[in-house]
Amino acid sequence: MTNPLLTRAVRLASSAYRRLTLGRVPRLFDAAYYEAAEPEVARSGLDPFLHYVRRGAAQGRDPSADFDTAFYRRQSGPTRLDPVRHYLRVGARAGLDPHPGFSTRMYLARYPDIGVAGVNPLLHYRVDGRAEGRIAVPSSAEPAEWVPLQGVREAHRWACPAEGSTRFGLTLRRDVSVAACPTHVPRLCLLLALDGGEIEALVRAFATFPEMAADAVTLAIDAGLRPHPPRPTLVLALEQCFHGPGPDGTVLLRYAEARIWDVLPERPHVLHIAPAGELALRTA
Secondary structure, eight states, X not given: OOOHHHHHHHHHHHHXXXXXXXXXXXXXXXXXXXXXXXXXHHHHTOOHHHXXXXXXXXXXXXSBTTBOHHHHHHXXXXXXXXXXXXXXXXXXXXXXXXXXXXXXXHHHHHOHHHHHHTOOHHHHIIIIIXXXXXXXXXXXXXXXXXXXXXTOOGGGEEEESOTTOSEEEEEEESOOOGGGOOEEEEEEEEEEOOOHHHHHHHHHHHHHGGGOSOSEEEEEEETTSSOOOSSOSEEEEEXXXXXXXXXXXXXXXXXXXXXXXXXXXXXXXXXXXXXXXXXXXXXX
C-alpha cells in the first residue's frame, strides 16, 4: 500500500532536484499523460519529467500523446539530450518529426508565420493550431499514393526544383506554338515544393492570368533563400499535355487543362482548375 506522506516527500525532493539539474519542464512534456501511461511513476512520487529523462526515454516511453519517443530516436540517433529537449533545441530546426502523424517541415511550409515567430511547430499545433483548424500532415505520407499521380509514369513526374537544384521558374504564356511542342503526354505532373505564400501566388496566377492584359506571368522560386518543404506540396497536373525544348534550357508546354492539387493534407484535393493554356518551365 502506498504511503501518501512518503509519496509527497519523494515528489517534493525529486522536483527540487529536477529544477536544479534540468530546469523547467518543457511544455511539450505532458506529466498527466506520462503518469497515466506509467502508473508506477505516479505511485513512486518521482517527478515525471525527471523519470523520463533519467529512465523513461531510454525505455522508449512516450512523453505525450503526440510525441513518439522510439519514432523520434530512429531519426535523431543517439543524443546527449532526451528526445523532448532535443526536438525543442535541435530537432525541429533539422526537420525531424516527433510523431508519425506530424511532419515538422510540412507544418512550417504551410504556415511560414510559425517559423518567422520562432515557435516550435508541434507546440504551436497543440496549443493553437488544432483549434484554429490548421493542418498537420503525417510524416509517412508517400507521393505515390496521391490521386493525380495514379497511372502516371515516373518519366512524366517532374520534380521542381530538380534534384541537385534549389531554383525553378514557371511562366504562364500566350505565345507557345503548336510546332514547339511535338511530344504528347496524357498527363504530365509537376511536383512543386512550395511554401504557403508561394502556393497562394501560384493559384492566384493561374486564376487571374486568362483575364490579364499581360502576355506572361512568371513565378520564380529559390528554395535556398529560406527553409522549404522536403517533399512536394502541390502537384500541377497538365492534362493532354504537349511539350518540347525551349530557349535557354526551358521546356515549353501546351495543355488542355491544368489542375492544381494540394497534397499537404491526408486527402489531397484540387485547389483550382485552369482552362487550356501554355507555359514555360525552367528547372534550374
